[in-house]
Amino acid sequence: MKLEELDQNLLHTVSDFKDIPTGAVNIRKDGKPIYRHSSPNIEIKTGEGGGLVVEIKPGTKNETVHAPVILTQTGIDDKVFNQFIVGENADVTIIAGCGIHNDSHGRSSHEGLHEIIVKEGARLKYVEKHYGEGGGTGEKVLYPTTRIEVMKNAVVEIETVQIEGVDDTVRVTEAHIHEKGSLKVMERLMTSGRQNAVSDIKIFIEGQGGSGQILSRSVGKDNSTQVFKAALVGRNECQGHVECDSIIMGQAVIKAVPELIAEDSEAVLTHEAAIGKIAGEQLIKLMSLGLTEEQAIDTILEGFLK
Amino acid sequence: MLRLENLSFSVHNNGESKLIISDINLEFKRGKLYGITGPNGGGKTTLAKVIMGILPHSSGHIYLDDKDISLTNITERANLGLAYAFQHPPRFKGLTIEDLVKIAQPKLSNLSVRKKMRDVGLCPEDYLERDMGSALSGGEMKRIEILQVLARNAKLAIFDEPEAGVDLWTIQRLVDIIVSKYHNNPEAAAVLITHNRNILPMCDEILVIEEGRIKHQGQRDLVWPLIRDDIICQVQDTCGGEEII
Numbered sequence: 001m002k003l004e005e006l007d008q009n010l011l012h013t014v015s016d017f018k019d020i021p022t023g024a025v026n027i028r029k030d031g032k033p034i035y036r037h038s039s040p041n042i043e044i045k046t047g048e049g050g051g052l053v054v055e056i057k058p059g060t061k062n063e064t065v066h067a068p069v070i071l072t073q074t075g076i077d078d079k080v081f082n083q084f085i086v087g088e089n090a091d092v093t094i095i096a097g098c099g100i101h102n103d104s105h106g107r108s109s110h111e112g113l114h115e116i117i118v119k120e121g122a123r124l125k126y127v128e129k130h131y132g133e134g135g136g137t138g139e140k141v142l143y144p145t146t147r148i149e150v151m152k153n154a155v156v157e158i159e160t161v162q163i164e165g166v167d168d169t170v171r172v173t174e175a176h177i178h179e180k181g182s183l184k185v186m187e188r189l190m191t192s193g194r195q196n197a198v199s200d201i202k203i204f205i206e207g208q209g210g211s212g213q214i215l216s217r218s219v220g221k222d223n224s225t226q227v228f229k230a231a232l233v234g235r236n237e238c239q240g241h242v243e244c245d246s247i248i249m250g251q252a253v254i255k256a257v258p259e260l261i262a263e264d265s266e267a268v269l270t271h272e273a274a275i276g277k278i279a280g281e282q283l284i285k286l287m288s289l290g291l292t293e294e295q296a297i298d299t300i301l302e303g304f305l306k
Numbered sequence: 307m308l309r310l311e312n313l314s315f316s317v318h319n320n321g322e323s324k325l326i327i328s329d330i331n332l333e334f335k336r337g338k339l340y341g342i343t344g345p346n347g348g349g350k351t352t353l354a355k356v357i358m359g360i361l362p363h364s365s366g367h368i369y370l371d372d373k374d375i376s377l378t379n380i381t382e383r384a385n386l387g388l389a390y391a392f393q394h395p396p397r398f399k400g401l402t403i404e405d406l407v408k409i410a411q412p413k414l415s416n417l418s419v420r421k422k423m424r425d426v427g428l429c430p431e432d433y434l435e436r437d438m439g440s441a442l443s444g445g446e447m448k449r450i451e452i453l454q455v456l457a458r459n460a461k462l463a464i465f466d467e468p469e470a471g472v473d474l475w476t477i478q479r480l481v482d483i484i485v486s487k488y489h490n491n492p493e494a495a496a497v498l499i500t501h502n503r504n505i506l507p508m509c510d511e512i513l514v515i516e517e518g519r520i521k522h523q524g525q526r527d528l529v530w531p532l533i534r535d536d537i538i539c540q541v542q543d544t545c546g547g548e549e550i551i
Contacts (some may be wrong), residue, residue, distance in 0.1 A: 217400075245399070281396040284360055287380040287487050289410045289454065298411065303400035 009100030014069040014129040028069045031078040041260035050083040057085030065094045079111045089121040097129035100140040109141035118154040132165030145172040150181035158185045170198045187216040191224035198227045205238040209303030216244040220252030231259040234267025240272040309333045313366035328518040340497045341509030349518040359383045387461030395451040398438040411457040444471035445531040465480040
């Protein structure tokens, strides 16, 4: 199958590929699947409502599932429910994400509900990138929801990235961590213009010896707004940490609301939150190495969100 | 090479003007190592920052190779060949040591970066990809700062208290590197702002700055005997009379 240049560019941004990779792949474009391929260990099939069910066999190692969504037509209101089941002792990566190209004045939106079950002893890295582009005034809107079950001894890392081009986003993440399970959520976000972004993360550490970590780095520019809510609920002997760190620029508004709820006396939960502008001494330092002020700002932001 | 002519810097507070640097005249010449010392608050770091363009001079002129650079900004001065190792270098979340060294000197090969790291006592395997965030000690930050300035190959490199926070073994190593790079270098000179009585005698010329003015200035052999006892007294006062290196 040959992809159009516009599709290739969107896919490259959200999934790091231009040509269709080998292995398990599902590409959804403008509300419909346009390419699907299962691998011997990873089966992709159609679930209820036209979404995906991705089943990864127990013990599968070092394989990647690509499941990007792209929107290239305006006026589309794409909704999908996907389910990922990672079998016992598997070790895999899932790269999802959504890229929107909107050159028109109408709105394009994608609302994705991902349910992920990571079974006992499995390891998963889940990457989700969001990106919007196009010269029209039409809004590019994303409402992703991720629900995840981290079963006994499973280790999960979620990395979400939204660096540019999405006008409005509300991201909801809810996780339940069971006995000795571990989850780390890393979020990187940059908003500009009049963009609005809300991230609402709730992690319930249910099992003994479980651990949960939420790390957020964000940059708010111009007149954009960001709300970051991160709640850790410790329901057993467990450890949890929330860290949200933001750089604020221009007239942006950033609200960070870390919340810790201990429902067990053996729960150890901590948080750090910081919002501030770029430190003047950082700018001066980089300028003393020969960068212009603009280059210094770009370098600091790029590093911060790296 | 770098000439300061009637250079002053003042701050304004509640309608009053206070001179921090007053009417400084001096010249730094290639191939020489200059030691600047003097009491705390005397204006040493301020002078360095005015030279680098970090603080704006109030009056006077700065000439680099006879070109008046008084009105240039920090970036321009850096690209003209001035470099400054900060007394308290800032931290950067997300930037690695390798990132910063490559910003300091984009032409450096990976091999050269590694060699320069070893020179300042940082093992590349352990430090190359370390984040410049909060996990580094003050001494490590200082070594990385000096490394960046050494990598710049500046015409005039200013090191502001290179010994601060660095262990005794590493101080000597760092000073040896600075001396070997700049002493008799036909292209460059270095300035060490220091209170260290082992470093000052290694400099070719010594300046003592007090209350924003040059109190003593000249060849090491002439100035060091004048100030040696004062510095040792200051150190002993600070350390409760104990002799330290």
